[in-house]
Amino acid sequence: EDQVTQSPEALRLQEGESSSLNCSYTVSGLRGLFWYRQDPGKGPEFLFTLYSAGEEKEKERLKATLTKKESFLHITAPKPEDSATYLCAVQRSGTYKYIFGTGTRLKVLA
């Protein structure tokens, strides 16, 4: 069964304290892995798509990496405005459905 597990559920960081969020997945043939940011009361906002193991993508303080079993979202020197819930999703080859994890709630303290 396709499954996505994110850890930790919640994370509190001091401003400038770098860390990583984890997304472990089980899928028979990965079409793509997605990262989204969701602010309270808002819809998820697309960040990255990763397609194959070894791929990396960066955007400002965020960097996403992918292996055959998991993806990491690295946050370098975070700021309070990076506080949000980060969602991971996968799409299996041969389908157009997306399987979402339950997210990591990130709080960055000034």
Place this chain on the structure above:
Amino acid sequence: DADVTQTPRNRITKTGKRIMLECSQTKGHDRMYWYRQDPGLGLRLIYYSFDVKDINKGEISDGYSVSRQAQAKFSLSLESAIPNQTALYFCATSEYSGTSAGELFFGEGSRLTVL
């Protein structure tokens, strides 16, 4: 203006009432989706549509129906609302992308409370 617009943004209703949530998009995407988000359960797919004549059930379609009125419009109905349908509902779109994976673009959400 938002590319994916949902109405209403908030709705409180009573058990047994019929409710319609509407979604319209200006992205020109063929594919539209309705998701439900509950704390601790993540986003779950209710229905999806790949074009006006194509409607498909998702993983939790019981108690819901949809209508694709046009390429840009996709509505979700609860024929007889019940309290466990209280949730945050999202409409999303994606572009047909052939062999690559297309990211989802979400609306701002519709918070539904069923008393």
